[in-house]
Amino acid sequence: MATSNGSCLKVPDIHDNTTIGGGVQDVYGEDRATEDQSVTPWNVSVASGYALLRDPHFNKGLAFTEKERDAHYLRGLLPPTVICQETQVNKMIQNIRQYEVPLQKYIAMMDLQERNERLFYRLLIDHVEELLPIVYTPTVGEACQKYGSIFMRPQGLYISLKEKGRILEVLRNWPEKNVQVIVVTDGERILGLGDLGCHGMGIPVGKLSLYTALGGVRPSSCLPITIDVGTNNEKLLGEELYIGLKHRRATGQEYAELIDEFMTAAKQNYGEKLLIQFEDFANHNAFDLLERYRSTHLVFNDDIQGTASVVLAGIVSALNLVGGNLGDHRFLFFGAGEAGTGIASLIALEISKRTNSPLDEVRKNIWLVDSKGLIVSSRKESLQHFKKPWAHEHEPVEKLVDAVNQIKPTVLIGTSGHGKTFTQEVVEAMASNNEKPIILALSNPTTQSECTAEEAYNWTKGRAIFASGSPFPSVEYDGKVFMPGQSNNAYIFPGFGLGLIMSGTIRVHDDLLLAASEALASQVTQEHYDKGLIYPPFTNIRKISANIAALVAAKAYELGLATRLPQPKNMLNFAESCMYTPTYRNYR
Numbered sequence: 001m002a003t004s005n006g007s008c009l010k011v012p013d014i015h016d017n018t019t020i021g022g023g024v025q026d027v028y029g030e031d032r033a034t035e036d037q038s039v040t041p042w043n044v045s046v047a048s049g050y051a052l053l054r055d056p057h058f059n060k061g062l063a064f065t066e067k068e069r070d071a072h073y074l075r076g077l078l079p080p081t082v083i084c085q086e087t088q089v090n091k092m093i094q095n096i097r098q099y100e101v102p103l104q105k106y107i108a109m110m111d112l113q114e115r116n117e118r119l120f121y122r123l124l125i126d127h128v129e130e131l132l133p134i135v136y137t138p139t140v141g142e143a144c145q146k147y148g149s150i151f152m153r154p155q156g157l158y159i160s161l162k163e164k165g166r167i168l169e170v171l172r173n174w175p176e177k178n179v180q181v182i183v184v185t186d187g188e189r190i191l192g193l194g195d196l197g198c199h200g201m202g203i204p205v206g207k208l209s210l211y212t213a214l215g216g217v218r219p220s221s222c223l224p225i226t227i228d229v230g231t232n233n234e235k236l237l238g239e240e241l242y243i244g245l246k247h248r249r250a251t252g253q254e255y256a257e258l259i260d261e262f263m264t265a266a267k268q269n270y271g272e273k274l275l276i277q278f279e280d281f282a283n284h285n286a287f288d289l290l291e292r293y294r295s296t297h298l299v300f301n302d303d304i305q306g307t308a309s310v311v312l313a314g315i316v317s318a319l320n321l322v323g324g325n326l327g328d329h330r331f332l333f334f335g336a337g338e339a340g341t342g343i344a345s346l347i348a349l350e351i352s353k354r355t356n357s358p359l360d361e362v363r364k365n366i367w368l369v370d371s372k373g374l375i376v377s378s379r380k381e382s383l384q385h386f387k388k389p390w391a392h393e394h395e396p397v398e399k400l401v402d403a404v405n406q407i408k409p410t411v412l413i414g415t416s417g418h419g420k421t422f423t424q425e426v427v428e429a430m431a432s433n434n435e436k437p438i439i440l441a442l443s444n445p446t447t448q449s450e451c452t453a454e455e456a457y458n459w460t461k462g463r464a465i466f467a468s469g470s471p472f473p474s475v476e477y478d479g480k481v482f483m484p485g486q487s488n489n490a491y492i493f494p495g496f497g498l499g500l501i502m503s504g505t506i507r508v509h510d511d512l513l514l515a516a517s518e519a520l521a522s523q524v525t526q527e528h529y530d531k532g533l534i535y536p537p538f539t540n541i542r543k544i545s546a547n548i549a550a551l552v553a554a555k556a557y558e559l560g561l562a563t564r565l566p567q568p569k570n571m572l573n574f575a576e577s578c579m580y581t582p583t584y585r586n587y588r
């Protein structure tokens with residue numbers, strides 16, 4: 001028979017022995033009584049009443065007005081008080097502050113995101129400096145490490161080898177149809193924490209929440225994806241709570257085929273202008289994927305390209321503190337992977353453009369160290385392809401401190417993923433060669449930072465221009481307070497993505513990364529320099545992102561890569577008008 005809610009259920013006969021422990025007269029046993037019967041999962045298209053409160057896109061909690069409570073069958077489902085969003089934000093931030101452990105704050109934030117999306121974003125935007133370290137690095141790193149035990153509801157799509165041949169179907173299971181940006185990982189290099197397999201999902205989820213909060217991209221347009229080809233993390237393979245495929249990583253053709261099917265299906269389902277951001281792939285795949293898809297898809301590798309753009313901006317603005325032109329400086333990278341060689345390449349490109357010098361010539365001032373020591377020409381044959389352009393004539397040098405003493409860099413950049421590697425000896429060597437050494441410890445999370453802010457300032461006697469990938473609190477040295485900046489691609493990718501999306505850009509070009517970098521550097525003011533900062537604070541990030549988006553979009557039009565017509569006259573106004581704000585909507 002048809003029930004009042006439109007589903008067709010067999011009503012159990014109360015005289016039927018099979019209903020013992022269940023049946024219409026025993027509401028507590030009802031589920032058990034019908035366990036062997038099929039039910040139809042169904043939904044209504046207009047959410048009201050209880051369903052409305054349970055829908056994170058529309059739920060406003062106590063902020064539903066009296067009129068809305070009447071119109072949407074909410075009477076009695078909420079306590080009588082009506083409060084505004086601002087009061088809700090104040091209440092929530094107090095709640096979050098009560099937790100002492102960052103991971104508890106993270107869980108509370110994720111819980112809020114699943115209950116009331118607009119309140120989550122309002123809270124994150126209004127308290128961005130305080131909450132960024134929670135939803136993003138460093139806490140997101142710990143969340144990924146413990147993802148198996150804190151995992152509650154899927155927040156994105158999992159595409160595993162089991163779905164091979166059916167990826168288009170899987171994409172169609174995602175409830176949102178107008179996806180504009182995907183952040184995808186295969187979990188093999190999660191921050192500096194290594195292979196976390198399927199538990200890497202925390203990263204695309206976190207990155208996309210920044211797309212919305214920092215860059216104003218609508219949450220419904222964002223899709224986090226984890227591609228699961230297995231994991232080589234022995235600990236996870238033996239863990240009961242591991243949520244991914246419990247076998248070693250597929251490689252070679254099997255890996256390439258799955259990724260290719262995904263890339264094709266994503267473009268087929270969401271169109272040419274879909275932005276796909278590769279995140280935290282290991283470098284043996286990251287460079288090849290970028291190369292393979294950069295001419296057919298709108299792809300962007302955050303670790304290679306976004307990081308490059310943010311670090312170039314920081315160095316350009318640091319020139320205001322240390323003097324000289326970019327081409328006058330000498331760079332030494334500790335770590336020659338995605339971040340290291342990505343940054344090195346963009347710096348070289350910028351210097352080459354500014355000075356009209358060939359890249360080969362410019363590269364001579366840029367040196368990299370990997371796990372085997374300084375990258376020199378005698379090692380060229382055995383180097384991975386992305387390191388080869390940096391193999392200069394020099395005798396082999398094994399230790400970082402010796403490389404610092406011999407190369408005498410003015411800028412030292414840590415991209416190794418290994419903490420505590422900028423030792424006192426290394427930092428003091430930088431200080432003895434430079435009046436104001438630029439020291440960037442970019443590895444994440446905080447545990448992997450090459451040195452702390454306190455170490456950098458103490459060991460250089462307060463002379464370092466310092467920034468790090470994960471945030472550090474301010475440091476007092478010799479009666480002066482130093483505010484370390486955060487050199488993190490979170491400054492770039494939200495605004496960069498917005499710029500691509502709002503202009504309908506179809507391919508990423510290096511000049512767009514340079515435009516983003518220039519836009520970021522131009523946001524640093526004298527007031528910031530006076531505090532020793534080389535980045536503007538995150539409190540102004542929405543404005544910063546709008547400026548980045550505007551310059552990126554303008555460059556895309558100039559290069560003929562933008563498809564949205566007519567071209568907006570005032571790009572900054574247009575960027576701001578495109579940005580999602582999480583203010584509650586009124587329901588009729």
Ligand SMILES: NC(=O)C1=CN([C@@H]2O[C@H](COP(=O)(O)OP(=O)(O)OC[C@H]3O[C@@H](n4cnc5c(N)ncnc54)[C@H](OP(=O)(O)O)[C@@H]3O)[C@@H](O)[C@H]2O)C=CC1
Binds near residue numbers: 442
């Ligand atoms: N602040 C930011 O915005 C960003 C920070 N990062 C951080 O940068 C770190 C590196 O990321 P990524 O470049 O993608 O990683 P990769 O794995 O691509 O590169 C790591 C590099 O570090 C080298 N390395 C590792 N250990 C040592 C060691 N003990 N001594 C010398 N060199 C070493 C590796 O050497 P070898 O090649 O010989 O193995 C490799 O060249 C991570 O912690 C990540 O979180 C990344 C992107 C953005």
Ligand SMILES: CC(=O)C(=O)O
Binds near residue numbers: 302444489
């Ligand atoms: C910030 C970032 O993308 C990373 O550490 O991988």
Ligand SMILES: [Mg+2]
Binds near residue numbers: 279280
């Ligand atoms: Mg990353």
